[in-house]
Every structure is written in structure tokens, then in C-alpha cells.
Amino acid sequence: MENRTEVSSIGEFGLIEHLTKNIEIKNASSLLGVGDDAAVIDHFGRQTVMSSDLLIEGIHFDLGYTPLKHLGYKSVVVNLSDIYAMNAVPTQILLNIGFSNRYSVEALDEFYAGVYAACDTYNVDLVGGDTSSSNKGLIISVTAIGEVAPDKYVKRNGAKANDLICVSGELGSAFLGLTLLEREKRIFEETGAQPDLEGQSHIVGRLLKPEARKDIVEYFYEAEINPTSMIDVSDGLSSDILHICKQSNTGCILYEDKFPFNDEAKYFAYKLEVDPTACALSGGEDYELLFTVDQADYEKIKSNPSVSIIGYMTDPSEGKHLITRGGNKHELIAQGWNHAKK
Amino acid sequence: MENRTEVSSIGEFGLIEHLTKNIEIKNASSLLGVGDDAAVIDHFGRQTVMSSDLLIEGIHFDLGYTPLKHLGYKSVVVNLSDIYAMNAVPTQILLNIGFSNRYSVEALDEFYAGVYAACDTYNVDLVGGDTSSSNKGLIISVTAIGEVAPDKYVKRNGAKANDLICVSGELGSAFLGLTLLEREKRIFEETGAQPDLEGQSHIVGRLLKPEARKDIVEYFYEAEINPTSMIDVSDGLSSDILHICKQSNTGCILYEDKFPFNDEAKYFAYKLEVDPTACALSGGEDYELLFTVDQADYEKIKSNPSVSIIGYMTDPSEGKHLITRGGNKHELIAQGWNHAKK
Numbered sequence: 001m002e003n004r005t006e007v008s009s010i011g012e013f014g015l016i017e018h019l020t021k022n023i024e025i026k027n028a029s030s031l032l033g034v035g036d037d038a039a040v041i042d043h044f045g046r047q048t049v050m051s052s053d054l055l056i057e058g059i060h061f062d063l064g065y066t067p068l069k070h071l072g073y074k075s076v077v078v079n080l081s082d083i084y085a086m087n088a089v090p091t092q093i094l095l096n097i098g099f100s101n102r103y104s105v106e107a108l109d110e111f112y113a114g115v116y117a118a119c120d121t122y123n124v125d126l127v128g129g130d131t132s133s134s135n136k137g138l139i140i141s142v143t144a145i146g147e148v149a150p151d152k153y154v155k156r157n158g159a160k161a162n163d164l165i166c167v168s169g170e171l172g173s174a175f176l177g178l179t180l181l182e183r184e185k186r187i188f189e190e191t192g193a194q195p196d197l198e199g200q201s202h203i204v205g206r207l208l209k210p211e212a213r214k215d216i217v218e219y220f221y222e223a224e225i226n227p228t229s230m231i232d233v234s235d236g237l238s239s240d241i242l243h244i245c246k247q248s249n250t251g252c253i254l255y256e257d258k259f260p261f262n263d264e265a266k267y268f269a270y271k272l273e274v275d276p277t278a279c280a281l282s283g284g285e286d287y288e289l290l291f292t293v294d295q296a297d298y299e300k301i302k303s304n305p306s307v308s309i310i311g312y313m314t315d316p317s318e319g320k321h322l323i324t325r326g327g328n329k330h331e332l333i334a335q336g337w338n339h340a341k342k
Numbered sequence: 343m344e345n346r347t348e349v350s351s352i353g354e355f356g357l358i359e360h361l362t363k364n365i366e367i368k369n370a371s372s373l374l375g376v377g378d379d380a381a382v383i384d385h386f387g388r389q390t391v392m393s394s395d396l397l398i399e400g401i402h403f404d405l406g407y408t409p410l411k412h413l414g415y416k417s418v419v420v421n422l423s424d425i426y427a428m429n430a431v432p433t434q435i436l437l438n439i440g441f442s443n444r445y446s447v448e449a450l451d452e453f454y455a456g457v458y459a460a461c462d463t464y465n466v467d468l469v470g471g472d473t474s475s476s477n478k479g480l481i482i483s484v485t486a487i488g489e490v491a492p493d494k495y496v497k498r499n500g501a502k503a504n505d506l507i508c509v510s511g512e513l514g515s516a517f518l519g520l521t522l523l524e525r526e527k528r529i530f531e532e533t534g535a536q537p538d539l540e541g542q543s544h545i546v547g548r549l550l551k552p553e554a555r556k557d558i559v560e561y562f563y564e565a566e567i568n569p570t571s572m573i574d575v576s577d578g579l580s581s582d583i584l585h586i587c588k589q590s591n592t593g594c595i596l597y598e599d600k601f602p603f604n605d606e607a608k609y610f611a612y613k614l615e616v617d618p619t620a621c622a623l624s625g626g627e628d629y630e631l632l633f634t635v636d637q638a639d640y641e642k643i644k645s646n647p648s649v650s651i652i653g654y655m656t657d658p659s660e661g662k663h664l665i666t667r668g669g670n671k672h673e674l675i676a677q678g679w680n681h682a683k684k
Contacts, residue, residue: 005447018447019454020468030434030467039436039469048390052485053472054438060474092372094381096396096483105347105360112361125372127381130395131357132402136478141438143394143485 040153049146049153051082057137065181068107070208072114079144080122081212081287085232087220088148092127096141098134122214159229159248163292165311166301168216171237172276173265175283177207202264210287223300230291238281238332240290242320251314254322258310382495391488391495393424399479407523410449412550414456417482422464423554423629425488427574429496432488434469440476464556501571501590505634507653508643510558513579514618515607517625519549544606552629565642572633580623580674582632584662593656596664600652
């Protein structure tokens with residue numbers, strides 16, 4: 001009798017581990033393989049960083065409220081974010097797109113206008129890929145390529161106890177934007193009422209047209225900061241800091257009162273009776289950079305207003321915890337802080 | 343009023359041209375962009391070749407008769423074929439896969455067993471990518487990366503009049519395999535009769551488990567042959583030689599009696615009353631290398647039993663033609679030789 005193991009029983013990260021655990025690297029040029037934000041390939045002394053993502057209609061985006069131009073822009077940006085998360089500079093992308101024959105050339109032009117706008121903003125070249133018909137809705141796959149000075153790439157496994165945990169920008173807003181758009185969509189379907197997005201442009205923009213933190217990587221170079229580990233916040237702060245802790249073999253302490261929020265986002269969260277902290281921990285799609293630095297870099301980091309120090313690394317034996325505003329200590333779990341599941 | 347242009351009105355290649363015509367290359371390292379088998383990126387003097395493809399269930403493969411292991415193998419090979427078509431050697435791949443929650447871990451293991459088998463055969467490393475759930479059937483995107491000595495990559499635009507047109511291996515067999523499997527599937531659906539694939543293992547294998555022509559690229563290096571242009575035969579000989587002619591600004595003459603066929607495939611074609619020449623011209627999925635060489639390389643090429651010389655390039659004013667066994671001259675058209683459409 002054949003065995004049957006449900007994917008749900010081992011989870012996404014368990015599955016990736018399972019499927020890739022027996023990889024034996026054959027080429028000396030494969031410096032870093034599966035398991036980080038991007039792969040690193042040696043090209044005769046200089047290093048190339050590569051990352052690839054798949055975006056499927058109905059899973060990763062809803063065309064009901066996502067303009068095609070924004071989708072094109074975002075498809076590129078989320079991949080560039082992985083390149084920056086390696087402390088590298090993106091240079092090229094390859095784009096594959098599958099679309100139904102219901103699409104007009106003008107609709108595809110809209111999508112590509114967004115792709116090219118992102119290429120311009122981040123100074124990358126679209127150099128290849130594939131177009132295909134699809135009977136399965138819109139499917140997008142982007143591969144991003146970047147460069148990094150020899151051995152300057154930053155992995156997830158270099159953090160050590162007492163390193164400062166830092167994050168760029170703000171957290172949770174994209175998830176609030178998603179919550180708002182899903183709510184307005186439901187209301188529209190039920191009542192025909194047009195969406196009321198007034199005063200919410202910030203959180204909607206954070207979801208539909210995110211930016212990658214090019215500026216932070218440039219700041220690292222200027223200020224001569226070498227983060228000890230880095231990841232981009234795509235799955236939620238909780239899940240992403242746990243990736244770093246696992247790969248670096250550390251524990252961590254996060255302070256809720258240090259989390260960076262946007263005022264408009266916070267206002268909307270309270271209106272909706274959602275906890276902004278839960279959005280930060282479990283929401284995802286922020287595309288901010290989460291990184292650790294040695295304590296010696298404290299003064300340098302403090303001088304950058306776009307960076308918040310939100311905690312520090314510990315010995316692994318101390319576990320992974322959040323200290324709330326009220327002073328309570330909660331264990332961080334992969335699906336997010338457990339309050340998020342209330 | 344908004345314009346609406348149907349994609350079908352400009353065709354796949356017209357669409358790609360339309361969507362990419364305004365690209366301005368910003369990075370000096372982007373040596374070759376959209377419009378060939380793969381992109382070429384300069385890495386400080388050495389060159390990297392990259393190609394990416396999207397495979398969608400129901401468009402590119404039918405799980406009704408495609409074992410998952412074969413599908414994993416083929417997903418890798420079709421991308422490696424693009425790297426070899428640049429005269430480069432593949433070194434790494436990135437793999438994205440989207441699958442429904444109906445899939446068991448064992449089913450994914452089967453798929454990955456095929457992926458790893460291809461990696462072993464071609465000595466490439468799987469270094470990254472993304473897994474995702476899909477509500478749209480199985481979706482696969484592979485990006486392949488390869489290396490080539492400086493300026494030794496072979497594009498589609500270097501052929502000149504009087505160059506010999508050569509092709510590796512055999513043509514049309516994969517299309518015959520597809521025809522057979524589609525026929526058996528129809529019979530099974532209508533009558534419940536189990537497929538009769540006896541004596542047809544060759545053509546079925548050519549479709550389900552193709553190989554990329556690593557050996558030909560190795561031969562070029564050993565024999566010091568520099569093809570003037572090259573492409574892999576994925577859309578059918580007719581479409582692919584027309585790509586070379588267009589980009590090289592040449593005409594061509596192909597000789598039907600020089601086309602390489604496999605005996606089993608030819609036998610099956612006659613049984614089915616299908617013209618093997620039409621299969622070669624319009625079938626596609628052969629993953630052979632179609633290339634041109636200077637006449638000075640004639641003796642070298644002749645000595646390789648895996649290569650057939652099937653015609654020669656001409657001035658563009660002479661057009662693109664096939665000379666049949668009977669001595670008739672037919673114009674080659676993008677959808678294949680017009681007899682194929684009978």
C-alpha cells in the first residue's frame with residue numbers, strides 16, 4: 001500500500017526542508033543554495049544573487065481590487081526585496097507570465113507599464129522570460145538577479161546573542177490594507193455599495209504598491225554597517241524573526257512598544273478592533289528589512305530615522321519571546337503571536 | 343472609448359515584440375536581453391546565461407498521461423536546452439512550484455525525484471525558488487543559469503548567406519508521441535480500453551522525457567566549431583529556422599530528404615497517415631539544436647553522426663523555402679510548412 005502524507009501535516013517550511021534535504025551541491029560556483037532569501041553564485045570572484053517567486057491569481061492577488069499596473073510593479077518589487085535582503089543590489093529580472101485569451105493587449109500593456117516603472121525606479125533591466133497562454137487565470141513568475149561585493153552578502157544564519165534586532169520602516173500596514181479591501185469587496189458583493197477608501201490610501205498603497213528598501217542597503221554601504229543576519233518581512237515579523245533564530249541558533253526578545261507603526265494604520269486598526277501588534281507579527285507583505293547588528297553598531301543604527309531597534313538576540317536556551325507593553329512575556333510562534341489567532 | 347486589441351490579432355511573437363520594444367538597458371552588465379534563447383549577463387569579464395520558462399497544467403502538460411517524475415525531469419531539461427542553445431554550460435537552476443492541497447508529500451517527492459535526476463544528469467545545482475499553494479492546478483517555473491567563456495555565446499542573429507543549416511538528432515518524434523497519447527486518452531475516455539503503447543516507447547519517451555543536447559555543445563568545444571547562430575527546436579523546425587532567418591536577415595533552403603527521422607517514429611507516422619515532414623516542421627518539443635556553421639566547418643560537422651546538414655542560408659531576397667523529395671519548392675511559414683495544415 002502506498003503511503004500518503006498530507007502536505008498540511010508538515011507545513012510549508014517542513015515541506016521545503018523535506019524536499020531539499022538531500023541536495024548535494026555539484027558546482028563550486030554554487031556558494032549558497034536553498035534556504036535563504038536568495039541563492040548566491042560565484043562568478044570568478046564576484047558574486048551574483050538570485051531569487052525567484054511565483055504569483056498565482058486567487059492565491060497571491062485578487063484582480064477584483066488590484067489594478068494590473070500595480071500588480072506588475074509589485075511582482076517585480078517583491079523579488080527585488082529578496083535581493084536587498086541579501087545586502088545585494090539588483091541588476092536584472094526575468095519575467096514569465098501566463099494569461100488567458102480574455103486579456104487584451106491593452107490590459108497586458110498596463111501590467112508591463114507597472115513592470116517597467118519598477119525597473120526604472122530600481123534601475124534593473126528586464127532581460128528575458130516567457131509569455132504563455134493560461135487556462136488558469138493570471139500566473140506570474142519573476143526571477144531577480146543582483147550583485148554583491150565578494151563575501152559581503154548577508155545570510156540568515158550569522159546572528160549571535162546580544163545582537164540588536166532592527167527593522168526598517170513600519171509593520172502591519174499592508175495586512176490592514178488587505179483587511180480593508182477584503183471588507184469593502186464583501187460589502188460591495190452583498191450590497192453593491194462602492195468602496196469607502198477615504199483616508200486609507202496609505203494602507204492600501206502599502207498592500208498594492210509596496211517598495212523594496214533600496215535605501216537601507218545603500219545606508220549600510222555608506223555607514224559601513226555589516227548586518228550579522230537579514231531577511232525581508234514577507235510572512236510577518238514573528239515567522240521571519242523565527243527563521244533568523246533557527247538558522248542562527250539563537251533566542252530573541254522583542255519589545256512590543258518598540259514596534260514601528262504608521263499613524264493612519266494604527267487609527268484604522270483601532271476602528272476595526274484589530275490589534276496592530278498582531279498585524280505586525282502575523283500579517284506579512286510588509287517588505288521591510290529585518291536584520292541584526294553587533295552592539296558596536298548601535299550609534300550608527302540609531303542615527304537612521306528609518307530604522308527601529310525592536311529587541312535583541314539571546315542564547316537559544318532563553319527561547320523566543322515578546323515583551324508586551326504591559327510587561328507580560330509571550331512565546332513567539334511561527335504562525336505569529338498567539339494573540340493574533342484570537 | 344478604450345481601445346481593445348485581441349492578443350490573437352498580433353500573435354505570440356508579435357505580442358512579445360510589442361511588450362518589449364521600448365526596453366532601455368540600464369546596466370552595462372546586461373549584454374543580451376529579451377529575444378533569444380537566454381539572456382547574457384556580464385560578470386566582470388565572464389558571462390552568465392539565464393533562461394526562464396513557465397509550465398501550466400492543461401496548457402503545457404496533461405497529468406492524465408504524464409508521470410510526475412517525468413514532468414519534474416522535463417521541466418528542468420527544457421530550460422537547460424535553452425542554455426545549451428546559447429553554446430553555454432548550465433550550472434544552476436531555481437524552481438518555483440505551485441500545487442493544490444490535494445497533492446501528497448509522496449506525489450511531490452516523485453516530481454522532485456525527476457528534478458534531481460535531471461540535475462544529476464546535467465551536473466546542475468538546484469539553488470533556490472519558491473513553493474506555493476495553487477488553486478489553479480500544477481504550475482511550474484524554472485530558471486536556468488549557465489556559464490560561457492567570454493563572447494563565446496551564440497545568438498540567433500549571426501547566420502549569413504551560404505552557411506550550412508544543421509540539426510542534431512531527430513525531428514518530429516515528440517509530436518508523434520503526443521499524437522499517440524492524445525489518441526489513446528480519447529479511446530480510454532470513450533471505451534475504457536487501456537492504452538496500447540507497444541512498440542511506441544521511443545516516441546512516447548521523446549515527449550515525456552526529452553534530453554537536452556549537452557553532447558553537441560561539448561562537441562563544439564572539442565572540435566573548435568563556432569556556430570554562427572543557434573536555437574533549440576521547441577516550436578517546430580519551421581518556426582525556429584524562421585526566427586534565425588529573421589534575426590540574421592537571411593533567407594534559407596531546407597531539403598526534405600535530409601531531415602533526420604527515427605525509424606519507429608516514421609513507421610508510426612505512416613500507420614497514422616501523418617506526414618513525418620509536417621511533424622518535423624510544425625510539431626515542436628524536439629529540444630534538438632538547430633544551428634548554422636560556416637562552410638569551412640563542413641568536414642568537422644560531417645564527422646559527427648548526431649548532426650544532419652539539412653540546408654543552407656541564402657540572401658534574404660531569395661525567401662525561405664523547403665525543397666520536397668519530389669523537387670517541389672514550398673514557402674516556409676511560421677505555423678509550419680503549409681502541408682502541415684491540411
